[in-house]
Each structure stands twice: as structure tokens, then as C-alpha cells.
Amino acid sequence: MGDIVRFDPSFAVRRDSLGQLSLSPEQKLTGAMRMLAYGSPADQLDEYVRMSESTLMEVFRKFCNNIINMYGATYLRAPTPADLRILLSKASRRGLPGMIGSIDCMHWEWRNCPSGWAGQYTGHMHRPTIILEVVASYNT
Incomplete structure (x- = not known):
């Protein structure tokens, strides 16, 4: 979680213009990982992680892209x-x-x-x- 938050600040907790806290990194990562691990559709998880379907899909795409960008060179590379x-x-x-x-x-x-x-x-x-x-x- 720390790596993701450092790599992509959109995963960190922020305050909006009204002072409301955004979704937590735990909520975002839990939703994305449940979609990957269990094949859960976003609309099934909206109440569980307290996120809208569209936000969860955006988080899921960002999570997958961030993992590839962060770890791809190390773990998804051809052997030298x-x-x-x-x-x-x-x-x-x-x-x-x-x-x-x-x-x-x-x-x-x-x-x-x-x-x-x-x-x-x-x-x-x-x-x-x-x-x-x-x-x-x-x-x-």
C-alpha cells in the first residue's frame, strides 16, 4: 500500500474543496484486489467498500497500471x-x-x-x- 500511495498520490487520503476526506487507500486497494482475486464485478462491491461503481473501476484500472509500472521491470521482464x-x-x-x-x-x-x-x-x-x-x- 505504501508503494502505491508513494507512486500515485491519487491513492492517498485527501481533502476536497468542502474539507471532506476522500476514500482511504485501504478502501481503494481492497476493492481492486477483491475484483482481481474473486472476479467480483464493481457493482457487487460498491456497498462493501463504500465506493461507486465508476470510482471503483477507475481505481481498478489505476491499480493494475501502477503495479505494472512499479514492478514490471523487475518481475515481468525477459531474462538477460x-x-x-x-x-x-x-x-x-x-x-x-x-x-x-x-x-x-x-x-x-x-x-x-x-x-x-x-x-x-x-x-x-x-x-x-x-x-x-x-x-x-x-x-x-
């Missing part, structure tokens, strides 16, 4: 030649020459899946799940 040398060296020592990472997948149960979407996300586990995929290297 030095990174590749390290990964290949470690894999070779472990008996896996030529491997730079492995894809790991798991089914994560989606308990709050909207009922209209449940059929799309129900597979061999007989309940709605999302498949999470990650490329893992020796240091993750």
Missing part, C-alpha cells in the same frame, strides 16, 4: 544473457542440461465463482477451478 547463463549452469549441475525453468501448474478452487461462469471453469475436479501456471527456476 547473464540470467540465462546462471540458470543453465545451475540446471546442468542438477542433471538437467539446457533447462532454464520448468512450468508448474496447479488447480486452484474458485469458491466464489459466479454461478453463470461455473460451467466454463468446472473440469475433472467437478467444481470451478482456475489453473495457475508459473515458470519456476532454482531461486523461486
Whole structure:
């Protein structure tokens, strides 16, 4: 939360022209994260986080863009030649020459899946799940 508020002052609490306090960073981030984590639509969260649907959508867009801008260069980047040398060296020592990472997948149960979407996300586990995929290297 601190990183977001420092990066984008619109997430901080401010006073408007009438002296009223704006929405708190906790409210804004809770709404955005619930939308991401549970697939909740903005109009479902308006009473929970005490924000209008349009404000929540604006906060959600800003949150996603800010996360990409703040952390994208570190966590969403292609490996450098030095990174590749390290990964290949470690894999070779472990008996896996030529491997730079492995894809790991798991089914994560989606308990709050909207009922209209449940059929799309129900597979061999007989309940709605999302498949999470990650490329893992020796240091993750």
C-alpha cells in the first residue's frame, strides 16, 4: 500500500474543496484486489467498500497500471544473457542440461465463482477451478 500511495498520490487520503476526506487507500486497494482475486464485478462491491461503481473501476484500472509500472521491470521482464547463463549452469549441475525453468501448474478452487461462469471453469475436479501456471527456476 505504501508503494502505491508513494507512486500515485491519487491513492492517498485527501481533502476536497468542502474539507471532506476522500476514500482511504485501504478502501481503494481492497476493492481492486477483491475484483482481481474473486472476479467480483464493481457493482457487487460498491456497498462493501463504500465506493461507486465508476470510482471503483477507475481505481481498478489505476491499480493494475501502477503495479505494472512499479514492478514490471523487475518481475515481468525477459531474462538477460547473464540470467540465462546462471540458470543453465545451475540446471546442468542438477542433471538437467539446457533447462532454464520448468512450468508448474496447479488447480486452484474458485469458491466464489459466479454461478453463470461455473460451467466454463468446472473440469475433472467437478467444481470451478482456475489453473495457475508459473515458470519456476532454482531461486523461486
